Amino acid sequence: MRIARNTAATLFCVVWLFPVYWMVTTAFKPYGDILSATPRFLPFPFTLDNFVDAVTKSGFLRDLGNSVLITTTVVVTAIAVAFLAATALTRFRFPGRRGFLIGVLVVQMVPVPALVIPLFLSLKSVHLLDTFLGLGLTYVALVLPFTIWTLRGFLQGIPVELEEAAMVDGASRGTVIRRILLPLVLPGIIATSVFAFITAWNDFLFAYVIMKDQSGYTLPVWLVSFSTSTGTDYGGLIAASTLFALPVVVFFALVQRRLVEGMTAGAVKG
Amino acid sequence: MSTLQTSPPAAAATVAGAEPPPRRRRHLLLPYGLLAPAAAVLALVLGYPLVRLVLISLQDYGLRSLFTGAVGWAGLANYLTVLQSPDLGPVLVRSIGFCAALVIGTLVIGLGVALLMGGLGRRMRVAVMFALIAAWAIPNVASTLVWQWLFQPVYGVVNWLLTRVGVFGDLTQRDWTTSAFSAFALVWLLVVWQSVPFVALTLHAGLTQIPRSYYEAAAIDGAGPVRAFTTITLPFLRPILGLVTILSVIWDFTVFNQIWILTQGGPGGQTTTLGIWTFTTAFSKNSFGQGGAIAVVSVVLLVAMTAVYVRRLVRSGEAL
Numbered sequence: 284m285r286i287a288r289n290t291a292a293t294l295f296c297v298v299w300l301f302p303v304y305w306m307v308t309t310a311f312k313p314y315g316d317i318l319s320a321t322p323r324f325l326p327f328p329f330t331l332d333n334f335v336d337a338v339t340k341s342g343f344l345r346d347l348g349n350s351v352l353i354t355t356t357v358v359v360t361a362i363a364v365a366f367l368a369a370t371a372l373t374r375f376r377f378p379g380r381r382g383f384l385i386g387v388l389v390v391q392m393v394p395v396p397a398l399v400i401p402l403f404l405s406l407k408s409v410h411l412l413d414t415f416l417g418l419g420l421t422y423v424a425l426v427l428p429f430t431i432w433t434l435r436g437f438l439q440g441i442p443v444e445l446e447e448a449a450m451v452d453g454a455s456r457g458t459v460i461r462r463i464l465l466p467l468v469l470p471g472i473i474a475t476s477v478f479a480f481i482t483a484w485n486d487f488l489f490a491y492v493i494m495k496d497q498s499g500y501t502l503p504v505w506l507v508s509f510s511t512s513t514g515t516d517y518g519g520l521i522a523a524s525t526l527f528a529l530p531v532v533v534f535f536a537l538v539q540r541r542l543v544e545g546m547t548a549g550a551v552k553g
Numbered sequence: 554m555s556t557l558q559t560s561p562p563a564a565a566a567t568v569a570g571a572e573p574p575p576r577r578r579r580h581l582l583l584p585y586g587l588l589a590p591a592a593a594v595l596a597l598v599l600g601y602p603l604v605r606l607v608l609i610s611l612q613d614y615g616l617r618s619l620f621t622g623a624v625g626w627a628g629l630a631n632y633l634t635v636l637q638s639p640d641l642g643p644v645l646v647r648s649i650g651f652c653a654a655l656v657i658g659t660l661v662i663g664l665g666v667a668l669l670m671g672g673l674g675r676r677m678r679v680a681v682m683f684a685l686i687a688a689w690a691i692p693n694v695a696s697t698l699v700w701q702w703l704f705q706p707v708y709g710v711v712n713w714l715l716t717r718v719g720v721f722g723d724l725t726q727r728d729w730t731t732s733a734f735s736a737f738a739l740v741w742l743l744v745v746w747q748s749v750p751f752v753a754l755t756l757h758a759g760l761t762q763i764p765r766s767y768y769e770a771a772a773i774d775g776a777g778p779v780r781a782f783t784t785i786t787l788p789f790l791r792p793i794l795g796l797v798t799i800l801s802v803i804w805d806f807t808v809f810n811q812i813w814i815l816t817q818g819g820p821g822g823q824t825t826t827l828g829i830w831t832f833t834t835a836f837s838k839n840s841f842g843q844g845g846a847i848a849v850v851s852v853v854l855l856v857a858m859t860a861v862y863v864r865r866l867v868r869s870g871e872a873l
Contacts, residue, residue, distance in 0.1 A: 368591035375584035401602035424598030485692040503694040524695040535690035
């Protein structure tokens, strides 16, 4: 029984890890070993040529810059906006609070691809197509429901008495938020930042539709256009994909547990 | 960062001498002020487009409107065109069938892996978790391109392996995107590979919540593993299983990138699902009105499929 289980688990690991293994090893293989009728399963001899090739390809560094710029801006903006909203939702009782929460839950259910057409046309009519502002706003909106919901959960866990004590001492609400809430909620901010980062960094569809001019491409769009324009340069393509995936994998490993909790929190607790 | 580490009493001291603010008024308006940026972005970028989507689907919005801004009302003409289109039937069957195949595949494998993880030793379990997280973490554009390479007709390693197995004959020249069935199989493998981790990890987390004593009691009463599964595991897991199913339906019904990058809806439109159809109608044929109508139909279908869940969500929201 135990042997059967371990065999099944080993088989699963091999099958599930194989694509990742193949991606990483392909990236390090010399040209001749990539395009060979008999695949080589070990990346020896080993080369960095593919990475050099990818990085020096036209547009890669520019689009990497675009991706970094837009992703960081989105993360900072979304977290700030979500933190303010979550503070309002957990520290005040006011008419419309419950309605807003339900709105956030329902908006999260909207199938994102259905929004592409109206967003494209709306951004066009306010001249925000092909601008980082247009794409950035879209990403902020996409990540807000999750970030608000998650930060709200974290803030609920912090006792209000802490803030009340400070207010008795004469601190203003602004000071309380900055000096007491913010530091205590830092782990939540890190978790939601990673989520926002991954959403903005990985997005293909919106960048593809909104950024028509090459100078505004982000990395996923660059990757896809590279794959269709030079169908056979798999070394460069896979090396570039590996570079693109790397930061996500690192961040993911850090907060994987919280992501699982966050994605299920809204529904399971209800 | 330095402000974060300042102790609260020090902060309080700096404002202690200031005049107390007009608290009542600020108290009333402050929460709205804090909420305003989030509400504005959500309303403008998610709420308004949803309304606009419905409006566009009732308009004659084509290439000319895109440049002149002049838009005429079309009434239900877009819906009639879509509903009478010979493509509609096949697209619906494909979308729903493919979604069902993805959901079933993901849930069966995901549940299997979750159950398997419970019976493994520590080291083996960590290995399985590692494999799951690795597959989950790769951005889907990257994994789609890796898929293209794995299944590449001449140099792809999958065709080579299948040929070596020998059951299917020489497959080294096989292009998976040339027939509808193999193209769907290609996308199915990719999406299932990416979706199993979330399902397996969530279900595994749920399984660890079931008290061991229940199984011990069942064993003493003479229940076999199957009986224990149906009377203990399944009832305990039901809420999480329901949630995971609904989320899978939503995600699998709206799969876009993987199909678009691998097949563009081909060959001959045979892998065109509702999402692809919406996209090509709007952005390739510049018929935004019709594309909007297809998108509205997809949203309605999705809402119908997940109605039970949405109702529960709203109810849980009311209890907040």
